[in-house]
Amino acid sequence: EVQLVESGGGLVQPGGSLRLSCATSGFTFSSYTMNWVRQAPEKGLESVSAMTESGGSTYYSDSVKGRFTISRDNSKNTLYLQMNNLRAEDTAVYYCAKGHRRDGYSSWGQGTLVTVSS
Amino acid sequence: DIQMTQSPSSLSASVGDRVTITCRASQSISNYLNWYYQKPGKAPELLIYAASSLQSGVPSRFSASGSGTDFTLTISSLQAEDFATYYCQQSYSNPPTFGGGTKVEIK
Numbered sequence: 001e002v003q004l005v006e007s008g009g010g011l012v013q014p015g016g017s018l019r020l021s022c023a024t025s026g027f028t029f030s031s032y033t034m035n036w037v038r039q040a041p042e043k044g045l046e047s048v049s050a051m052t053e054s055g056g057s058t059y060y061s062d063s064v065k066g067r068f069t070i071s072r073d074n075s076k077n078t079l080y081l082q083m084n085n086l087r088a089e090d091t092a093v094y095y096c097a098k099g100h101r102r103d104g105y106s107s108w109g110q111g112t113l114v115t116v117s118s
Numbered sequence: 119d120i121q122m123t124q125s126p127s128s129l130s131a132s133v134g135d136r137v138t139i140t141c142r143a144s145q146s147i148s149n150y151l152n153w154y155y156q157k158p159g160k161a162p163e164l165l166i167y168a169a170s171s172l173q174s175g176v177p178s179r180f181s182a183s184g185s186g187t188d189f190t191l192t193i194s195s196l197q198a199e200d201f202a203t204y205y206c207q208q209s210y211s212n213p214p215t216f217g218g219g220t221k222v223e224i225k
Contacts, residue, residue: 037162045154045162045205045216059212095161101209104152104167111161 002026002107004096009112016086016116022079022096022109029077030054033100036070036081038092039111048094049081050101064090086116120144120208124217130225137193139220141206146186150210153182153191155202156219162205166191196222 008020022034035050049070050059058070069082079096093113097105121144131137141151149169154162164173166182169189179194193200201224206217 044219045207047207047214047216050212050214061213101152101207101212101214102150102168104164104173104207104209105154105162106164106173108161108163 002098004098004107004109006094006096006109006112009094009114011115011117012086013118014087014116017082017084018086018114020081020083020094020096020112020114022081024077024079024096024098027098027107029072030074032098034072034079035097035099035101035105036079037095037097037105037108038090038114039095040089040092043092046092047101051079083114086114088116090114091116119213120147120211120215122206122208122215122217124204124206124220126220127218128221128223130223131196132225133196133198135196135225137196137200137222139191139204139206139222141184141189141191141217143187143189143208143210147208147210149185150208151182151184151189152207152209154205154207155200156205157202165204167209193222 003025036048051070067085071080093111095111096109098107123142151169153166156162182191203219203221
């Protein structure tokens with residue numbers, strides 16, 4: 001069974017940092033592009049970042065470019081998102097999702113809530 | 119960025135109804151279009167990829183079509199578990215933008 005479990009969310013002050021993790025199991029992690037997608041309260045979905053299988057190619061939305069860094073450890077089957085200089089508008093549930101966009105995101109974690117507030 | 123526009127933004131329907139949701143892209147995206155559904159408090163789930171391919175395990179009452187800029191998702195006979203919010207996503211280019219969502223509610 002494919003499982004993705006996010007952790008690391010919480011309450012942080014504006015300008016602060018958080019590191020999200022997505023621990024995976026049930027599939028060959030090193031064979032898949034992985035993604036971070038967020039959803040602000042009562043809003044729609046936004047693709048935040050993606051990283052290819054070997055980590056050789058990454059994508060960031062304009063809204064997080066220069067502040068967030070995606071990484072992965074294929075030996076630990078884990079995806080990360082380092083979030084720096086957080087802003088109130090980064091408040092959202094952050095999901096990790098498996099798969100290249102062309103094939104659709106076939107599996108998602110349960111999400112972790114990030115709240116940026118003073 | 120490619121903008122994705124869904125309509126309607128919400129609809130009310132009864133169990134057994136045929137429901138159609140449309141999604142329009144701001145430029146041609148060929149067949150690079152995915153559909154997801156999301157229940158409150160839950161993660162999204164993939165329904166359809168490449169405009170018309172049913173994801174494994176998704177019931178056959180779901181179907182989708184389209185190419186270029188105009189796409190549709192159809193539920194042939196709405197079931198109780200289908201009341202949710204549906205999102206389209208273009209997968210043609212980065213950023214892989216989502217539509218604003220269509221909330222399907224019980225009439």
